[in-house]
Amino acid sequence: MSAYYTSSAAAGPRKPLGKSSPLANSFSLIEYDRDLRFLIMDCPTNNTIALYLKEFARLNVTDVVRVCEPTYLRERLETHGVRVHDLPFKDGDVPPASVLKQWLELVNERLCDAVSESAAQPVPKTIAVHCVAGLGRAPVLVAVALIEKGMDPLDSIEHVRHKRRGAFNNRQITYLADQYKRTAASKHAKVRASPLNSTASPHASASPAGSGSAVPAIAPKSFFRKMFGSSH
Template identity: 55%
Template structure:
């Protein structure tokens, strides 16, 4: 087993630790070793009254882009004025992303480097985790492993329809950012369809 996987194995068996901020469990940092050093921040939906708290964390975690999977609930200009791009990729609550959303999402994360991409829907348990799972699959992780990897950090993510979609998702692009996982997380940690579906 290579040193990267050993490190991941060690990290993966610790209970998820919430980010130590006023927002606490509302933020979940998903980091995977890749050539581009991109990580993802899953969160619930900011509002006008809470946006300043989220902005502080976006700056702390080097967020360059915020992807909204739901209808806007805040004015994006406050983020844009601080150099953070805001991209709207809305799709149905509890649903799966259509092809145009997937296409735009792949373009966003595959062009990113040394940064954090924040993704949110309303509760941060369905649409946002689905997009992050797609990114992990594109980077070489097995679909069910990607689901469990996210659930370790954000419990309750995904419904059965989203799990079924991700389980059948086929990697669309081969990029220089793709990380080769030499050992399946599923084999290492005993993940499988039964484990994943039981949590929904």
């Protein structure tokens, strides 16, 4: 996996989600590199899936990863060329190793697909990810992908939170900031500085704080208040 994050400015032209779309406030696009991006969204249903399919076509969505129980027929997407991947885990929790493995394999596979294509696509491939509200489990997987690419964990939290207001609970923040470890392949990759971590992060150091609860090396309440406006 390439080990750096590319800003939207460097990623070439983008086809934005139309503001007139009824889903404009439900979708959050996260840039990954010039050939791939992520779409965090809430959960479609059989009654609303037609609206999602319309936007999937605009945004070049190749895959949908659902981490919650199914609420629509996968055939509705697959007949339109969109692959559906079921990687469920518990609401409010962090992803188990089996889910992480399948998630990162999918990201790598789509990156390889992009490299193997002879001509750059005018719109990058997009992997859509959703849980129920798109505020916990789905954002965690996207943040993991950014960390694997070389982004500082706290920068990945802030970046996703900036795009998806209200994302992550305390447990998920602690997991991403202090517990998740990059894979060996990413550790040995050449990491290039991103616009979000080109200078030392004020939160970069981390240490355990009290009774087994690991948090960044500043007071927990002030950390959450500074980053997210409350201590959750």
